[in-house]
Amino acid sequence: MENFIKKLTCFLIIISVLGFPLRAFGASLSDIKNRGYFKVATNAEFEPFEYRDGTKITGIDIEIAKYIAKALGVELKINNISFDALTIELNNQSCDFAIAAMSYSEDKSHGVDFSAPYYTAKQSVLVLNSSNISEKNDLHGKRIGVQIGTSGDLYCTENYPTSFITRYNQILDASVDLKNGQLDAIVVDDLPAHRLLFLLGNKGKIMDEPLFEESYRIVVPEGNYEILNFINSTLNEMEENGEIKKITDKYMIVTGNTDTGIFSQIYRNLIYKERYKIIFQGAATTLQITFLALILGLLIGVTISLIKSTHKNTFISKVLKFLANAYLAIIRGTPATVQLFVIYYVILSSTHLSKIAVATIAFGINSGAYVSEIIRSGILSVDPGQYEAGRCLGLNNKTTMTKIILPQAVKNVLPTLINEFIQLIKETSIAGFIGVTDLSRAGDIIRSSTYEPIIPLFSVATIYLGLVMISTWLLSFVERRMRSHDKS
Amino acid sequence: MIKVKNLYKEFNQEGTSIKILKGINTEFKKRERVAIIGPSGSGKSTFLRCLNLLEKPTSGKIEFEGCDITNPKCDINKVRQNIGMVFQHFNLFPHLTVLKNITLAPTTLKLLSTQKAEENAISLLERVGLKDKANFYPSRLSGGQKQRIAIIRALLMNPKLMLFDEPTSALDPEMIKEVVTVIKDIAAKGMTMILVTHEMNFVKDVATRVLFMDDGKIIADETPLELFENCQNERINRFLNKLK
Ligand SMILES: Nc1ncnc2c1ncn2[C@@H]1O[C@H](COP(=O)(O)OP(=O)(O)OP(=O)(O)O)[C@@H](O)[C@H]1O
Numbered sequence: 073m074e075n076f077i078k079k080l081t082c083f084l085i086i087i088s089v090l091g092f093p094l095r096a097f098g099a100s101l102s103d104i105k106n107r108g109y110f111k112v113a114t115n116a117e118f119e120p121f122e123y124r125d126g127t128k129i130t131g132i133d134i135e136i137a138k139y140i141a142k143a144l145g146v147e148l149k150i151n152n153i154s155f156d157a158l159t160i161e162l163n164n165q166s167c168d169f170a171i172a173a174m175s176y177s178e179d180k181s182h183g184v185d186f187s188a189p190y191y192t193a194k195q196s197v198l199v200l201n202s203s204n205i206s207e208k209n210d211l212h213g214k215r216i217g218v219q220i221g222t223s224g225d226l227y228c229t230e231n232y233p234t235s236f237i238t239r240y241n242q243i244l245d246a247s248v249d250l251k252n253g254q255l256d257a258i259v260v261d262d263l264p265a266h267r268l269l270f271l272l273g274n275k276g277k278i279m280d281e282p283l284f285e286e287s288y289r290i291v292v293p294e295g296n297y298e299i300l301n302f303i304n305s306t307l308n309e310m311e312e313n314g315e316i317k318k319i320t321d322k323y324m325i326v327t328g329n330t331d332t333g334i335f336s337q338i339y340r341n342l343i344y345k346e347r348y349k350i351i352f353q354g355a356a357t358t359l360q361i362t363f364l365a366l367i368l369g370l371l372i373g374v375t376i377s378l379i380k381s382t383h384k385n386t387f388i389s390k391v392l393k394f395l396a397n398a399y400l401a402i403i404r405g406t407p408a409t410v411q412l413f414v415i416y417y418v419i420l421s422s423t424h425l426s427k428i429a430v431a432t433i434a435f436g437i438n439s440g441a442y443v444s445e446i447i448r449s450g451i452l453s454v455d456p457g458q459y460e461a462g463r464c465l466g467l468n469n470k471t472t473m474t475k476i477i478l479p480q481a482v483k484n485v486l487p488t489l490i491n492e493f494i495q496l497i498k499e500t501s502i503a504g505f506i507g508v509t510d511l512s513r514a515g516d517i518i519r520s521s522t523y524e525p526i527i528p529l530f531s532v533a534t535i536y537l538g539l540v541m542i543s544t545w546l547l548s549f550v551e552r553r554m555r556s557h558d559k560s
Numbered sequence: 561m562i563k564v565k566n567l568y569k570e571f572n573q574e575g576t577s578i579k580i581l582k583g584i585n586t587e588f589k590k591r592e593r594v595a596i597i598g599p600s601g602s603g604k605s606t607f608l609r610c611l612n613l614l615e616k617p618t619s620g621k622i623e624f625e626g627c628d629i630t631n632p633k634c635d636i637n638k639v640r641q642n643i644g645m646v647f648q649h650f651n652l653f654p655h656l657t658v659l660k661n662i663t664l665a666p667t668t669l670k671l672l673s674t675q676k677a678e679e680n681a682i683s684l685l686e687r688v689g690l691k692d693k694a695n696f697y698p699s700r701l702s703g704g705q706k707q708r709i710a711i712i713r714a715l716l717m718n719p720k721l722m723l724f725d726e727p728t729s730a731l732d733p734e735m736i737k738e739v740v741t742v743i744k745d746i747a748a749k750g751m752t753m754i755l756v757t758h759e760m761n762f763v764k765d766v767a768t769r770v771l772f773m774d775d776g777k778i779i780a781d782e783t784p785l786e787l788f789e790n791c792q793n794e795r796i797n798r799f800l801n802k803l804k
């Protein structure tokens with residue numbers, strides 16, 4: 073076993089060395105002019121700076137980015153990914169700059185450079201009316217909600233070591249916990265704080281003094297001074313001609329709805345700005361990823377199970393068996409999320425595959441490991457006499473396996489396979505981590521702009537349930553058809 | 561046709577190796593029909609399975625038509641195409657129809673065209689009275705029917721030698737006869753065969769020679785007549801008497 077782990081480590085090192093892209097130098101301004109667009113990365117879940125409005129991404133930061141692109145005379149291509157992934161994207165040079173209400177911090181500065189500030193944001197503290205928190209020091213030892221990876225998160229982690237900090241993907245979820253007494257305070261930007269306050273009605277209040285102030289900056293890959301200088305001078309120009317103020321004023325309006333009736337919620341979350349389209353497109357993406365990953369997983373699974381079940385004992389088959397075991401150990405021993413990130417940011421980062429393609433490959437590779445074990449157990453369940461009968465007729469190992477053993481094995485494990493595929497539909501919901509707008513992500517997007525969780529969550533859940541039920545029915549129909557073969 | 565020299569076979573079981581075949585020397589000639597009998601566990605099946613390398617001999621030589629099949633350079637798949645094998649438990653492929661069971665190997669190996677293979681299969685099915693079962697799946701056949709199909713499946717490869725490992729042991733008494741009839745029919749057409757069996761009538765009617773195996777060795781090699789009428793070996797007589 074120890075020996076195996078040693079071999080595995082060797083294998084992993086080789087894989088990662090091969091997989092790591094060579095460090096490229098960032099694009100120059102003339103490169104960008106030539107290609108005709110700026111590649112900008114953002115995380116469109118932070119209204120009003122960057123968020124989804126219907127099916128398009130908009131916000132203060134996006135307008136600033138557009139202005140910068142226009143100043144160079146090129147288009148803007150927006151890559152919407154998770155906040156955590158922004159630095160990785162920059163380190164990889166996969167984008168020219170990132171704009172996502174980011175402020176300078178030691179932690180985040182590795183491998184990146186920050187521009188001059190373009191906006192000063194207050195971090196506010198939102199509490200319930202009944203709360204006895206009235207100044208900064210009162211937060212010690214309290215339960216604080218923050219959005220993961222934001223400066224509020226970093227600030228509280230550093231300054232309130234005795235507090236219990238809960239990190240949310242969506243700050244909206246924190247307001248629910250605040251209302252239910254699960255949190256004592258929320259630390260968040262001033263504007264979202266006011267929107268949350270609006271939702272809380274007269275139950276909440278915002279502490280008079282902000283917790284701290286910070287400056288938002290654009291982030292570029294480290295050492296790309298040409299782009300950095302261009303961005304800085306454009307920001308300066310925007311400051312002077314009043315463009316920044318114009319943009320911020322346009323977005324900094326606290327809105328909210330007093331009519332919380334179910335029909336007006338449905339209207340706001342699904343119909344207004346054609347938001348149902350986001351959900352449907354998300355569902356289509358989920359189905360597409362699942363279906364293609366399923367096919368890839370089957371191909372990989374069958375291949376691996378055949379390699380592992382071979383009766384041969386040659387050098388090549390030993391090497392293949394070793395590789396198959398390493399693959400199984402890696403895939404089954406690491407979380408799917410980590411695999412998705414590694415495949416996206418390390419192994420396939422230098423290719424220009426779409427996110428959906430990458431997600432499909434990642435889920436296919438993941439599913440292949442489980443499918444192969446299912447099929448292998450199916451192969452083991454086939455009477456050894458079947459293999460002998462095949463070989464006795466002069467068929468070689470491969471033909472015997474594919475024509476005689478495999479069809480019976482698959483039939484034996486069909487219900488388990490079906491189950492694996494149904495799992496896969498739900499597992500693809502982590503595709504949003506690399507910025508694929510799948511069904512789950514679609515719900516999150518709507519939720520983060522309406523600040524109303526119920527309708528988006530229920531719509532998403534209903535569609536998942538529907539997809540699972542339809543596929544269960546379809547696949548069990550196929551199974552019945554296959555079984556009836558035996559008797560006809 | 562097939563020469564066996566100093567054949568030894570050991571199995572490794574939980575770390576200890578048990579000797580099953582302890583030096584077998586014999587030869588099977590063309591058109592010979594050899595029955596192998598002997599007590600349970602004496603190594604009859606193991607010996608038979610060594611002849612087409614289903615079991616790998618520990619040492620010794622097996623020459624099929626002058627070519628040593630234990631040599632890794634020998635293409636075992638080619639050899640097996642010439643050696644048909646029929647098992648106690650039929651081993652039909654349950655996911656294929658009777659016709660597909662029979663034609664799978666010759667068509668996959670491109671020995672016959674699909675059309676030719678099916679024609680031959682149908683005429684063989686007709687010979688054993690199972691033509692109407694061509695499109696059935698094996699699960700709908702009786703044991704006797706399955707074994708007859710298994711025999712045809714081996715025959716369609718046009719083998720030079722047929723191995724039978726207790727082809728009637730898993731059958732109900734009323735079905736034994738239909739299978740025996742088919743084997744006798746093949747014997748009458750001049751097929752070389754080696755069969756492990758407990759059916760003594762079968763041995764008397766079909767075999768030209770009988771090998772008696774005990775504890776991994778051949779302890780008698782005679783014609784059926786000699787063995788049944790005037791055998792001196794007490795061990796063999798006790799075995800034969802018990803069967804009667
Ligand atoms: N793959 C194996 N691994 C370990 N031992 C085995 C294996 N195959 C057979 N044996 C052992 O070898 C011995 C001889 O088996 P074999 O099947 O050749 O006997 P047999 O003469 O055919 O008996 P029977 O009349 O019961 O069929 C038995 O004791 C059996 O347990």
Ligand SMILES: [Mg+2]
Binds near residue numbers: 606
């Ligand atoms: Mg036996």
